[in-house]
Amino acid sequence: MNPTSQRLILPLLLAALLAFPSFGSDFYVELVAKTLVLAIFAMSLDLLVGFTGLVSFGHAAYFGIAAYAVAMITPKYDPASLWLALPAAIIAAGLAAFVIGLFVLRTKGIYFIMVTLAFAQMVFFLFHDTNLGGGSDGVNINFKPDAAIAGWAPFDLNEPGQLYYFIVAALVAVYGVLKLVLRSPFGRVLIGIRSNEHRMLSLGYATFYYKLAAFTLAGALAGVAGFLYAVLSGFVTPELLAWHQSGNVLLMVILGGMGNLVGAIAGAFAFTAMQEAFGAWTKHWQLAMGLAIVAAVLFLPGGLSAIPARLKRAMTGEEK
Amino acid sequence: MSHATPQREALLVAEKLTRRFGGLTANSNVNLTLERGTLHALLGPNGAGKSTCINMLSGDLPPSEGRILLGGKDITGLSNHQRSRVGIGRSYQRTNIFPKFSVLENCRLAAQSRRQQPWRIVKDAVRDPDTLARAHAAIAEAGLAGREHRIAGQMSHGEQRQLEIAMVLATDAQVLLLDEPLAGMGSDESAQMVELLKRLRENRAILLVEHDMDAVFAVADTITVLVNGQVLESGDPDTIRKSPAVQQAYLGHEGADHV
Numbered sequence A: 001m002n003p004t005s006q007r008l009i010l011p012l013l014l015a016a017l018l019a020f021p022s023f024g025s026d027f028y029v030e031l032v033a034k035t036l037v038l039a040i041f042a043m044s045l046d047l048l049v050g051f052t053g054l055v056s057f058g059h060a061a062y063f064g065i066a067a068y069a070v071a072m073i074t075p076k077y078d079p080a081s082l083w084l085a086l087p088a089a090i091i092a093a094g095l096a097a098f099v100i101g102l103f104v105l106r107t108k109g110i111y112f113i114m115v116t117l118a119f120a121q122m123v124f125f126l127f128h129d130t131n132l133g134g135g136s137d138g139v140n141i142n143f144k145p146d147a148a149i150a151g152w153a154p155f156d157l158n159e160p161g162q163l164y165y166f167i168v169a170a171l172v173a174v175y176g177v178l179k180l181v182l183r184s185p186f187g188r189v190l191i192g193i194r195s196n197e198h199r200m201l202s203l204g205y206a207t208f209y210y211k212l213a214a215f216t217l218a219g220a221l222a223g224v225a226g227f228l229y230a231v232l233s234g235f236v237t238p239e240l241l242a243w244h245q246s247g248n249v250l251l252m253v254i255l256g257g258m259g260n261l262v263g264a265i266a267g268a269f270a271f272t273a274m275q276e277a278f279g280a281w282t283k284h285w286q287l288a289m290g291l292a293i294v295a296a297v298l299f300l301p302g303g304l305s306a307i308p309a310r311l312k313r314a315m316t317g318e319e320k
Numbered sequence B: 001m002s003h004a005t006p007q008r009e010a011l012l013v014a015e016k017l018t019r020r021f022g023g024l025t026a027n028s029n030v031n032l033t034l035e036r037g038t039l040h041a042l043l044g045p046n047g048a049g050k051s052t053c054i055n056m057l058s059g060d061l062p063p064s065e066g067r068i069l070l071g072g073k074d075i076t077g078l079s080n081h082q083r084s085r086v087g088i089g090r091s092y093q094r095t096n097i098f099p100k101f102s103v104l105e106n107c108r109l110a111a112q113s114r115r116q117q118p119w120r121i122v123k124d125a126v127r128d129p130d131t132l133a134r135a136h137a138a139i140a141e142a143g144l145a146g147r148e149h150r151i152a153g154q155m156s157h158g159e160q161r162q163l164e165i166a167m168v169l170a171t172d173a174q175v176l177l178l179d180e181p182l183a184g185m186g187s188d189e190s191a192q193m194v195e196l197l198k199r200l201r202e203n204r205a206i207l208l209v210e211h212d213m214d215a216v217f218a219v220a221d222t223i224t225v226l227v228n229g230q231v232l233e234s235g236d237p238d239t240i241r242k243s244p245a246v247q248q249a250y251l252g253h254e255g256a257d258h259v
Helices: A003-023 A026-052 A060-073 A082-104 A109-129 A160-183 A185-202 A207-233 A243-256 A261-281 A285-299 A304-316 B050-058 B080-085 B103-112 B129-141 B157-170 B187-203 B213-219 B237-242 B244-258
Strands: B010-021 B024-035 B039-043 B065-070 B088-091 B175-179 B205-209 B222-227 B230-235
Touching (some): A026 A243, A026 A261, A060 A082, A060 A109, A060 A207, A082 A207, A109 A243, B024 B230, B080 B088, B088 B157, B230 B237
C-alpha cells in the first residue's frame, strides 16, 4: 500500500471503528473488540516476522503471560488498579521475551522457529501443569481493572462501550509506537537485518542486541494485547499460551502481508471473519478455514496488503 | 605519489596469523603490514588462503594463532562488527549489499553505523543531515553520483561493486579490505575501478585481493604472494615480477589462466 492511499484509508478505518458501537449489536461490538486485540497481537508479531525477519512461532507465550499477570494481580474480591495491572502485564511479557530472547536469538532460520516454539511450550506447561494460575482449568478474573486515579475515574472498563474505546485507543497507540520505531534509526537497522544480517554486522552493527531489543519490544506489545484479552474475556486459560495461538497469529500476519502494519490488522479481521463465517456454516470449520488459507497463500502472495497494488496494476494493465 | 611520503604509517599489522581447519592449515605464519597511503595486493592461486586471510583481518573468522594490531593496539579479539567500529571496512567477493534498498539507503545505513543512536525512537532516520551528508559524500567518491535513487539490486554488476565500496567509505573506514572488487567486470568498468582504487588509497590503507594481474601490477605499491597458506614473497611490484620463486610457484602453476 503506498503512503498516500494509507493516509486516506487510515482515518476512514479509524472513523468506522469509532462509529461502530452506535450501530453494531452488542455481540458484534464485542467481536470487533476481540478482533482489535488480536490485531494488536498480530502487529507486535509483524515487528519480528515482517520487519526483522525473525519468524517466531512462540509469540503466544508473551500474550498469555500478560493475561495471567492480570489474573494474578487481581485480588479475589476487589478490582486491581488499571495503572498497576497494565504496566505489570506489559513488563511481565517484555521481561519474559527478554530472557527467552537471550537464548533463542543465538539460533537462526528453522532452528529459531523450533526454539521459540519450545520455549513457548515450556511456558504453556508451566501454567497447565502447576497451580500457578489455576492449572489446566484456568482462572477467572472477577473484576475488571479500575481506572480510578486518587478516587477520580476517567472511564470505566466495566462498561462494554468504554472498554471498546479503550481497546481502539490501545490499537492506535501500538500502531503509533511501531510506526515511530520503524522510521527511527533503530527500526531502519531491523529492516537492514531482515535484508542482509551479515552485511549489517560487517557495517558495525551488533545485530544481536538489536534483535534482542526488537524481541523484547514485540513481547511487551503482545503483552498489551494479552492484557486487553484478559480484561475483555474475564477469564484466562493455558490455551492462550498454546501453540495454536502462536500459529493463528502467524497466519494473521501472513494473511495480511508480512511487513505491513495495516496488513496485520486486516489479517486479524480476515482471520476472525473466516472463523465466524465457516463456524456458522459447518462444524468442520477448521478444515474449510485451512483450505481458505492455503488458497490465500497460493493466489495472493504478499497477502491482503498487496491487493491495492495488484488492483492498480490490473487497471493500468502494467506488467509486474 | 605516495611513495614519496617520507614516513609511512603502519595502520594494520598482522603478525604470524595462522588458521587451521581441522587438519588443514589454511594460513600459516602470515605477516602483513598495511600502511596509510598505500595499496597492498594479496596474490595467490586458488586455494592459497587469500580468503581465509582477509576473513581473519575483517573479523569474520578468528585466527588460530597470531595477532592483529590496528595503530599499535591489539584487535585480535574483536568481532567483525567491532572491527568495523574501529575503522576496518570490508567488501566481499560475492556482492554483499541490500538489493531491495536504494543506493542512498544502502549508504545511509552504512553511515548510520557510525552514530547508531538506537534509543532515539522519535528521530526520523532518513532525515538525519549528518548521516545523509556522509552517505552522499561516499556515493560521490565511489562515482555513483546521480544514481542515489536506483534500486541496488537492479543495477549492473559493476555498479553494485562500486556501491559496495561506497558503503565501506560511508563507514569512514581507514583500512579497506577489498575482496576481488574487479571480479566479473568488463574492461571499461575495470579501468574505472582501478582509477577509483588509486584515488581511495591516498589517505587510507588498502588491502586488495585480486585475480586480475594487470590491474594488480598497475595499482599496487606492495604485493604479497601467498602459496599454500604461506607468504612466498613480499615486496614492490618489480621485485615480485622478477622473483624466481614467484615465477616458478605461482606463474608456473596457474600462469596459463592469467596470461
